[in-house]
Amino acid sequence: xxxxxxxxxxxxxxxxxxxxxxxxxxxxxxxxxxxxxxxxxxxxxxxxxxxxxxxxxxxxxxxxxxxxxxxxxxxxxxxxxxxxxxxxxxxxxxxxxxxxxxxx
Amino acid sequence: xxxxxxxxxxxxxxxxxxxxxxxxxxxxxxxxxxxxxxxxxxxxxxxxxxxxxxxxxxxxxxxxxxxxxxxxxxxxxxxxxxxxxxxxxxxxxxxxxxxxxxxxxxxxxxxxxxxxxxxxxxxxxxxxxxxxxxxxxxxxxxxxxxxxxxxxxxxxxxxxxxxxxxxxxxxxxxxxxxxxxxxxxxxxxxxxxxxxxxxxxxxxxxxxxxxxxxxxxxxxxxxxxxxxxxxxxxxxxxxxxxxxxxxxxxxxxxxxxxxxxxxxxxxxxxxxxxxxxxxxxxxxxxxxxxxxxxxxxxxxxxxxxxxxxxxxxxxxxxxxxxxxxxxxxxxxxxxxxxxxxxxxxxxxxxxxxxxxxxxxxxxxxxxxxxxxxxxxxxxxxxxxxxxxxxxxxxxxxxxxxxxxxxxxxxxxxxxxxxxxxxxxxxxxxxxxxxxxxxxxxxxxxxxxxxxxxxxxxxxxxxxxxxxxxxxxxxxxxxxxxxxxxxxxxxxxxxxxxxxxxxxxxxxxxxxxxxxxxxxxxxxxxxxxxxxxxxxxxxxxxxxxxxxxxxxxxxxxxxxxxxxxxxxxxxxxxxxxxxxxxxxxxxxxxxxxxxxxxxxxxxxxxxxxxxxxxxxxxxxxxxxxxxxxxxxxxxxxxxxxxxxxxxxxxxxxxxxxxxxxxxxxxxxxxxxxxxxx
Numbered sequence: 201x202x203x204x205x206x207x208x209x210x211x212x213x214x215x216x217x218x219x220x221x222x223x224x225x226x227x228x229x230x231x232x233x234x235x236x237x238x239x240x241x242x243x244x245x246x247x248x249x250x251x252x253x254x255x256x257x258x259x260x261x262x263x264x265x266x267x268x269x270x271x272x273x274x275x276x277x278x279x280x281x282x283x284x285x286x287x288x289x290x291x292x293x294x295x296x297x298x299x300x301x302x303x304x
Numbered sequence: 305x306x307x308x309x310x311x312x313x314x315x316x317x318x319x320x321x322x323x324x325x326x327x328x329x330x331x332x333x334x335x336x337x338x339x340x341x342x343x344x345x346x347x348x349x350x351x352x353x354x355x356x357x358x359x360x361x362x363x364x365x366x367x368x369x370x371x372x373x374x375x376x377x378x379x380x381x382x383x384x385x386x387x388x389x390x391x392x393x394x395x396x397x398x399x400x401x402x403x404x405x406x407x408x409x410x411x412x413x414x415x416x417x418x419x420x421x422x423x424x425x426x427x428x429x430x431x432x433x434x435x436x437x438x439x440x441x442x443x444x445x446x447x448x449x450x451x452x453x454x455x456x457x458x459x460x461x462x463x464x465x466x467x468x469x470x471x472x473x474x475x476x477x478x479x480x481x482x483x484x485x486x487x488x489x490x491x492x493x494x495x496x497x498x499x500x501x502x503x504x505x506x507x508x509x510x511x512x513x514x515x516x517x518x519x520x521x522x523x524x525x526x527x528x529x530x531x532x533x534x535x536x537x538x539x540x541x542x543x544x545x546x547x548x549x550x551x552x553x554x555x556x557x558x559x560x561x562x563x564x565x566x567x568x569x570x571x572x573x574x575x576x577x578x579x580x581x582x583x584x585x586x587x588x589x590x591x592x593x594x595x596x597x598x599x600x601x602x603x604x605x606x607x608x609x610x611x612x613x614x615x616x617x618x619x620x621x622x623x624x625x626x627x628x629x630x631x632x633x634x635x636x637x638x639x640x641x642x643x644x645x646x647x648x649x650x651x652x653x654x655x656x657x658x659x660x661x662x663x664x665x666x667x668x669x670x671x672x673x674x675x676x677x678x679x680x681x682x683x684x685x686x687x688x689x690x691x692x693x694x695x696x697x698x699x700x701x702x703x704x705x706x707x708x709x710x711x712x713x714x715x716x717x718x719x720x721x722x723x724x725x726x727x728x729x730x731x732x733x734x735x736x737x738x739x740x741x742x743x744x745x746x747x748x749x750x751x752x753x754x755x756x757x758x759x760x761x762x763x764x765x766x767x768x769x770x771x772x773x774x775x776x777x778x779x780x781x782x783x784x785x786x787x788x789x790x791x792x793x794x795x796x797x798x799x800x801x802x803x804x805x806x807x808x809x810x811x812x813x814x815x816x817x818x819x820x821x822x823x824x825x826x827x828x829x830x831x832x833x834x835x836x837x838x839x840x841x842x843x844x845x846x847x848x849x850x851x852x853x854x855x856x857x858x859x860x861x862x863x864x865x866x867x868x869x870x871x872x873x874x875x876x877x878x879x880x881x882x883x884x885x886x887x888x889x890x891x892x893x894x895x896x897x898x899x900x901x902x903x904x905x906x907x908x909x910x911x912x913x914x915x916x917x918x919x920x921x922x923x924x925x926x927x928x929x930x931x932x933x934x935x936x937x938x939x940x941x942x943x944x945x946x947x948x949x950x951x952x953x954x955x956x957x958x959x960x961x962x963x964x965x966x967x968x969x970x971x972x973x974x975x976x977x978x979x980x
Contacts, residue, residue: 223959223963226956226959227956227959227960227963228956229956230956235955296954296955296956297954297956299953300952300953300954301953302953303951303952303953
């Protein structure tokens with residue numbers, strides 16, 4: 201199998217790269233949709249780690265967790281899209297920096 | 305348990321029921337609650353007499369807990385219970401008799417005069433009687449305290465009965481506050497007794513007086529004090545309540561003002577309830593006081609001093625009820641003196657005869673006040689003896705009893721108080737001579753002011769139009785007066801100790817002494833107290849010559865002084881138009897009319913000292929205590945309002961913060977873990 205031939209460090213680097221891309225998106229973007237996508241990237245970076253280590257150690261637990269994360273991500277997107285719709289309705293925009301009225 | 309003790313709670317519940325009925329349905333009751341009240345107190349009187357008779361016949365006392373307020377495993381139970389021994393059984397009869405007669409008299413004084421607020425008045429009388437009776441049968445100090453307070457509350461309500469006028473509410477507040485000041489010490493004393501002994505029961509070998517006796521014998525220490533010192537502190541604290549209620553110096557100031565209340569209420573307060581409660585409390589826990597020579601000496605001195613002090617003020621008063629008020633203070637001084645001088649029997653004897661003749665005098669004064677259309681100034685009376693013979697004769701009997709003239713009841717009891725004080729003073733307690741001298745001087749003054757009062761009220765020419773044509777009184781006034789008038793003459797017969805001693809012991813006529821000394825197994829009998837007094841306080845009897853010589857000397861001295869006082873009053877005030885002799889006293893009269901400026905100094909104490917102290921405390925509270933609290937909260941507030949700025953509401957900032965924090969955490973772990 202290809203997986204066996206590729207050293208685990210490579211997967212780590214890939215996961216770190218995806219995570220950094222996601223983090224960059226979260227830190228710099230103002231568009232809520234892009235925000236959601238960046239969060240997906242963050243979650244999937246974690247998923248890669250879980251799957252790789254599960255395979256590496258011959259343990260199924262990590263894969264199960266990856267499934268959980270996917271389910272949670274789906275739920276999160278559902279809620280996130282809902283919030284974005286409300287943002288659009290109230291502010292006429294999906295800019296996350298506009299919605300600051302509930303802070304204090 | 306015999307049937308009669310099953311019925312004991314009814315003694316208290318009957319007047320309580322009359323209270324409830326008069327309070328809620330008074331307007332629809334016959335005579336606005338007077339009938340119900342009279343019937344209830346008559347029932348109480350019957351039950352009390354039955355209880356007394358039962359105790360006399362069988363010698364079986366009653367001491368039982370009826371209700372547990374707080375059931376505590378670790379500390380002590382707080383309970384209500386009933387204690388019927390010789391003292392409480394006799395006191396029940398006194399209280400219910402006076403209460404019954406006062407109810408009947410009130411028909412004449414309140415109903416016939418068309419006074420307002422009658423249901424409220426009879427409700428007050430009912431509650432007053434009920435709480436005093438409950439206080440009398442209390443088997444422990446806590447219950448006694450609760451009903452002691454209730455007695456104080458009722459006197460407040462009744463003194464302030466005519467609350468629409470200016471003076472009565474003020475007098476009521478004063479009575480309440482002054483006695484409350486004493487009760488404050490009492491409350492601390494109750495807590496102290498409970499903490500020290502784990503029980504507040506009065507009687508039996510489990511009662512706190514017996515425990516105190518054992519603790520002193522075992523030489524125990526409490527909180528670093530010797531047993532006797534600590535018990536003296538407790539005794540003095542409880543005594544504070546007794547002095548307040550019994551109007552002893554310096555707490556006597558409330559009592560003359562309390563004359564603002566209706567006269568039957570004054571009779572009840574002075575003869576049987578409020579004021580008697582203080583003396584009764586000391587007698588109730590006499591097994592405790594008998595262990596404490598210091599406290600006994602204080603009681604004796606306060607009593608002797610009060611007897612003289614109040615008698616001097618009574619000499620110059622112009623209003624009939626004022627004279628009686630000061631005489632009450634003075635007579636309770638005698639009772640306190642008797643208790644302090646170690647004669648429990650004499651104190652209770654004087655309490656009994658005083659209850660009879662003082663109730664009689666107040667009701668007589670009430671009758672005079674009805675006749676005079678509520679004018680109390682004796683200088684406007686005069687010549688009433690021909691107009692109201694029943695009142696005159698009974699009032700005269702009461703006065704002679706008060707003055708201590710042979711053979712009226714007051715002579716026997718006052719003489720026994722003085723005699724016991726004298727023999728204990730001779731027997732190695734020379735300090736008692738001081739108290740004895742003051743009490744003797746008071747005998748002279750008592751004779752003087754009593755006869756002055758009688759002469760000014762009933763003799764001579766009428767000095768006003770109302771005195772010439774007084775308002776008549778009906779049976780409901782004459783009946784209580786007649787009952788009490790007869791009793792005032794013969795009540796001394798219950799304890800003719802001098803006669804027994806003169807007969808060499810062959811005539812057994814000291815009934816009360818035999819009754820109170822009898823051992824019924826509760827350790828509250830007089831003989832036990834005498835042993836305690838002898839062992840702990842060192843009271844022994846000694847005589848000038850023989851016992852009979854001392855007896856005759858003492859009795860002759862007090863009777864001589866009383867007659868001298870009475871005779872000088874007669875000489876000064878007997879004419880058809882008596883002169884105002886007291887005005888010749890000049891500055892002394894001013895001093896006496898102002899009651900030695902006691903009110904002024906107490907007001908000064910309240911305004912100059914207490915108010916200032918409390919305003920200083922207020923400043924401290926507002927400035928330092930509240931200041932510290934406010935400073936803490938304002939620091940938190942301002943810190944919070946600055947810190948909340950980091951909550952921008954922009955999600956990117958939060959993400960950045962989380963990231964930076966995570967990195968910082970990693971760096972910290974790296975440094976601590978030694979990776980770097």
